[in-house]
Amino acid sequence: ELLPADYKMNIKGKIVAIGERYMIDGQKDIAHQLYYVEGGNGVYAESRGNGCFSWNLYTGEKERIERYEIIGIVPEGKLPEFAKKTLEKIKEEREREER
Numbered sequence: 041e042l043l044p045a046d047y048k049m050n051i052k053g054k055i056v057a058i059g060e061r062y063m064i065d066g067q068k069d070i071a072h073q074l075y076y077v078e079g080g081n082g083v084y085a086e087s088r089g090n091g092c093f094s095w096n097l098y099t100g101e102k103e104r105i106e107r108y109e110i111i112g113i114v115p116e117g118k119l120p121e122f123a124k125k126t127l128e129k130i131k132e133e134r135e136r137e138e139r
Contacts, residue, residue: 042112052083055097055114055127062109071098074114074123075105076130082107095130097123
């Protein structure tokens with residue numbers, strides 16, 4: 041179950057799901073719908089920007105998504121196993137880069 045991701049909240053560091061209508065044909069499934077949001081103007085509450093720099097939790101690749109594409113926040117405990125593993129790798133990599 042998704043939590044609301046309205047424009048009055050900061051979504052930096054959250055796991056989000058994008059709407060199916062914004063997904064590429066042939067990739068309209070839960071695996072391609074999940075992103076870990078890291079930055080961009082669109083992550084901030086009531087921002088005028090829409091760009092959210094995110095990690096695709098299926099491919100592990102960094103991608104830009106738009107704030108209006110997001111349909112909700114996914115609690116970490118509800119993530120599929122593949123997404124948990126990808127998220128763990130991303131967070132470990134980010135920690136190494138920060139040191």
